[in-house]
Amino acid sequence: MAKSSKSEKSDRRQVIDDIRRKQKSAEKRQGMAIVGVCIAVALIIVGVAAYNPVKTAIQKARYSGTPLDEIGAKAGACQKVETKVATGSGEHVPTGTQVTYDEAPPAFGSHWNEAGVAPDPAANRFYTADGRPELESLVHNLEHGYSVLWYDETAADDTSEVAAIKAIAATLDENDTNGRLKFKAVPWTKKDGKAFPKGQHIALTHWTQDATTQEQLGVWQYCSEVSGAAVEKFMLDYPFTNSPEPYVP
Template sequence: MTPPDKPTSRRTSGGGASNSRRHQQAAADAANRAGQRRRAAALVAICVVLATALLSYPVYLVIQDSRASNADLADLGVAQSDAGCDPVTTNPASGNQNHVADGTPVTYDPAPPDSGPHYASPAPFSKRFYTVDDRPAVATLVHNLEHGYTVAWYRPDAPPGDVDALQAVAKTFTASDYDPTQKFIAAPWTSADGAFPTGKNLVLAHWTADPAQPADTTLQQGVQQACATVSGAAVGSFLQTYPSTSSPEPNGA
């Protein structure tokens, strides 16, 4: 008579398979948890790097601005002898205290202007360098000329190196409206405003007057100097020759 199967053997065989599956699942779970920990650590590391970069960038900008504001004008752009600057030209001045309503079209001759009728309020001195996107109206900036500013009109499609050099020049000036040595604004002259001198990328403009008799319009002149390339030394020389004190209303903001 054949003895019956031993049930204990079947239980042992089944239990071994079950144990094997449990071990495999446990190993898979452990590997999954390890992978999750690695991914979490990597994500934390990325966040730390990004946070550090975001916090460092403003510091970098402050340092760059500090370096720019303390730069020597003569070190910016090309040497004055290499700037391709024409001799200074003078033009009869007009428009002293001639305020026109905002939005009124004004045609200037010469263009870019160095004097003329203008809007009632000058541009604030919160910016030294304007782009096409944020530049005030030309007639607003002409009012700044009346108050002794030198406006550096530039061609917006000038070589990037020239535009960067002019922006660096602008950063050397502080934000004080009333410091007579700091009245400088760089602003683009677009094709919509009129023609720009051929072969030139910058026109320095100033509205002069006799400091002893600033209101005498017969002694007022517009002065300009057109340059092919930006030279901080040329800008400094122009400002020294035509300071803000030699203007119709030097004490205006």
């Protein structure tokens, strides 16, 4: 006996409902899969972003309590000191004015002069490329007797080098009981100027003034690796007191 029209409609509806249920189930599974992939990608991105800072922190921790001269490479990683007659003491240009420095990095020259900006406050001893003061501020720090450790992009990409640089800055900070260990560690990037000499990724700079002759010199020492021993000797050989304006913070 043939099915009634009503029965046929009911069967068709059942088939359609089954198809719709299967489609919804497939869409739900697909949606969950997409969400899962998104979560996995997000975790990977977060993990990659966190990896270097965490690794650097772990490596820096190994230097806890280590004397300055035992942090990083031996002093032999550094070349002989170079000097050049310095100019620019007391030559202030308006804040925001860009100064072209011939050397990479600068050890002297015209600079900005604005409280809290130039020179950069003493409390800040370590910078990354994201928050580093402008060169014109740091040159004013040099005029006030700071020794500045500059690290290039190769060193910045090396977590062990960054860890050692951070440890040097922290050690000097901990031992500076009278404000005389004037030191900053800052990055040097391609936009700042020419590269360091081939194979050298660290530079130490200082601005000196002879107390007797008043002769001023810019001082450089380049290193293939960061060396706490070299930093210690450099700052002993070129203390803040032999700069154009030593007793200004």
